[in-house]
Amino acid sequence: MSAPGNGTLRVLPLGGLGEIGKNMTVVEYDGSIVLVDTGLMFPTAEMLGIDLVLPDFDYLRERADDVEAIVITHGHEDHIGALPYVVRELFPDDPPPVYGAPLTAEMARSKLEEHKLDVVEVVDIETGEEFAAGPFDLELLHVSHSIPDACAVIVGTPRGRILLTGDYKFDQTPVDGTPTDTSRLAQLGQDGLLLLCGDSTNADRAGSAPSESSIGPHLKDAFERCEGRILVTSFASNIHRVQQVVDAAVATGRKVALVGRSMRRNFAIGRKLGHIYAPEGMVISPKEIDDYPDDEVTVICTGSQGEPLSALRRMAHNDHPQIQLHSGDTVMFSASPVPGNERAVNETIDRLFHIGATVITAQDAPIHASGHGYAEELKLMINLTKPRYVMPIHGDFKRLRLHAALAEAVGIDPADIFQLENGLPLDIDDRGARIGERVKSGMIFVDGLEVGDVEDVALRDRRMLSNDGVFIVVATVSEVDGTTISDPEVIFRGVPFIDEADEMIDDLRERIERTVSDQSAKNGDEGGVDESELRQKLHDDVARFVYERTKRRPMVLPVVVEV
């Protein structure tokens, strides 16, 4: 992987372009590198058995020593989740420092500890504070988003300043009272910004996102209309949302119980860092719920995405150890389904209806606001910062294209707008900016303990196994003349509608013996066994036999034991 020439500034997206998730951007100058975000993505249903998806950071493998710093914009998994894997794979001995605003840094520490990587230095940075890494001057800039302490990153380089926005919206009335720092953004524009790398997540939505604080009154309204228990599900990291649920509970004389591991953990971190406040005696344990009348109880729980093991999903299936739902309960989804989770969310909702609960979603009442700015906000960002070049990031190809169109609409020259892909670098030198040579990129998988390219063959095998199951046949033959020594073994798994005792299995044993004796006869003159030929023959004969009988193509694994 060739590095850019001396004096060339490179901005290289390794993740987050042409997809939603696993955001990671390389900023590079004269052999020094800063990484902005190390995010992950959750696997799709086709990635059988894969635990997590990471950006392919092969570009950095031979250049790990050049990485001067890792900066994390905020604590969401698609920005921070790959951190332990990146550290373990690239910097087993001498990791660079990791920088983030206090909550982000706290979450980074917690993740690294979980992976026993607590040697990494994680540095709390306040917004506005400058810090250096190699030739770069760095600064975090406060933005509003659906998690506290979200930041944009200003990277000062010898060629000029770059702004990577992270995820943001221009919330004029955020719950913590501190809107996105438009003043600093305007100053960047006045001073001259070389490149804006901006979040494209909501480029397809017209207008502006509703303010987070507009949600509180609607939650309270909804609470006031409920006579039974109230369960609210939301992202555990959306601490301001959780605060607003607590406020609605206080206002309507209800206690709050936190259910779900990440909900309890984030609540504790948020309290510790002063992002969340609940009056004394307000929070009860899930075990105490039954001590209170239904109209004095609120449960805040995980499961807004219908995740299989989440608290709400288990309640919806009558499978939660502490909480049994019943008719009269109201479940509020204070979140939207992330694309791809619609089916799981709808299934959960329908189970809740079946139990007799009332369900209120963001479609029924304005009880959710996105953390990503809409089209007008993306335009405002460009108008404030007046960048020379624009590179839309964080979005599938549709959203990148729409974001580029917004940039053009506010007057950026189309030649200065770069619609890139993961692995396509933007190189900027004296002559200006242009697309550089493609580097390796894509996805790597976490599967159990291992990180790497899951070879296609392993996934193809899993797909075959999962579609049609597997037949294993064992033939034991004499190494002298290749004749059968003991009865063939037939084992199958994941193949429905047949039974050990079926005639078909007897027929299959006979078929195997015939194959063995045919092969033995054929090779009779030379004696001995051509094991690989026999295996191939067994494979083909058994596969054909099974297909004829079942019209399915399970994987066939022949084993030849020579004695």
Added chain:
Amino acid sequence: MSAPGNGTLRVLPLGGLGEIGKNMTVVEYDGSIVLVDTGLMFPTAEMLGIDLVLPDFDYLRERADDVEAIVITHGHEDHIGALPYVVRELFPDDPPPVYGAPLTAEMARSKLEEHKLDVVEVVDIETGEEFAAGPFDLELLHVSHSIPDACAVIVGTPRGRILLTGDYKFDQTPVDGTPTDTSRLAQLGQDGLLLLCGDSTNADRAGSAPSESSIGPHLKDAFERCEGRILVTSFASNIHRVQQVVDAAVATGRKVALVGRSMRRNFAIGRKLGHIYAPEGMVISPKEIDDYPDDEVTVICTGSQGEPLSALRRMAHNDHPQIQLHSGDTVMFSASPVPGNERAVNETIDRLFHIGATVITAQDAPIHASGHGYAEELKLMINLTKPRYVMPIHGDFKRLRLHAALAEAVGIDPADIFQLENGLPLDIDDRGARIGERVKSGMIFVDGLEVGDVEDVALRDRRMLSNDGVFIVVATVSEVDGTTISDPEVIFRGVPFIDEADEMIDDLRERIERTVSDQSAKNGDEGGVDESELRQKLHDDVARFVYERTKRRPMVLPVVVEV
């Protein structure tokens, strides 16, 4: 499965309640049965390798002789798709006649022929024409829906009339000029309707569905703004939609090519039955597309749901034999994603954006209308037919509940509204209606040639295989003293990151030999081998070994060969 007592009318949903799909309802009186619809459902991602999902019709197995008729309301898969399986499984020798309006009957014949079941008598019925089956007087009633010849079914029984609506909307300006027969519905209400079983699909949508004919002008507008090729994707069975696309093409001077097997087949059937008209020379073959300038071409193709092998999906992946998309092409989705297909649809759209095509969906322009009536239409149906009892059908639990609330809103006594489940019959006798005893119901699977309950174990095995792959170990031991005779074999599939040559595999072989020799030493005194004990021991030792080394739990299949 007990039948209802003499003189009791039973209406038993076997599918379509608490789910979207596989609609099937039993109407039964004094030992005679009429089946209304025999629909299927497509498997979800969790149903690994399953081809199709059918209603469990076990209730009918011992009573197949009692079935006097099968009536199909319309030709959509969720109403007709299970017909060949129901016929094959229940009536291998003497099937009852199948009734439907002409297009529906034609589609039934085509399906039965495909399954070599052309002995079944399929009878064309015109709306308004009465036909008898056992004690029942039957009549089809014309409704508007997203396929021509859709009908509701009136079942006259000794206890009174039942109306099963099938899928319907009150389209006042349908493309074929014949709205839902409100006059006949009103007459049913005047004469006295015992029970209304009504479609609940859009019970959650306020107001009324837009008319199908409102789509045409919007399609034409969109066509007029396009300078390159236009591709329109829609459901192949939505013949009136296809007609409107043809009309827009005619109006803008474009030819039409049909791409995708079901699109071509449905177009041909629609033409034959007079539901579709295209001027002479209008339809060109896909191979001729390149003979025309881009602005004279329209392609109508399958793939509106992002189906893996569909024409559009293949084009989006640059993998279609005839059509290569390029920048300047416009793809119009004249359909909405069916719940669960969102991810596949979004992926397809994003591939199209990546190619540089413009994509217009129903969210961007009103180029799709649902075939199912919204809340106001469901209320109109109840007000017109004035039923004594109401049973919402065709919907998940949420929609059934909302439909029940609509019935209550127009004045039906809540005690006369029955929110049932698959397998829960409504029994009506002299004393009125009540919920009867639950019968077996649920889903059965089509897997290859077979139809049946895929045992949980087969699906559980497939899940395990697909998550973590499989290890097969073969130990060959002496039947005399249980000692190892030849080297253990180790085979694995679907396990990434390991290689035949890995040290781990050598270590595993050693581990197996140790297990064998431990067992042989233990049983040494008695001599021989306890094969099942050795197998169990091998399983446990190998599973533990693999988990320690990989933190994964592949399926472990030990084979012991005694020689």
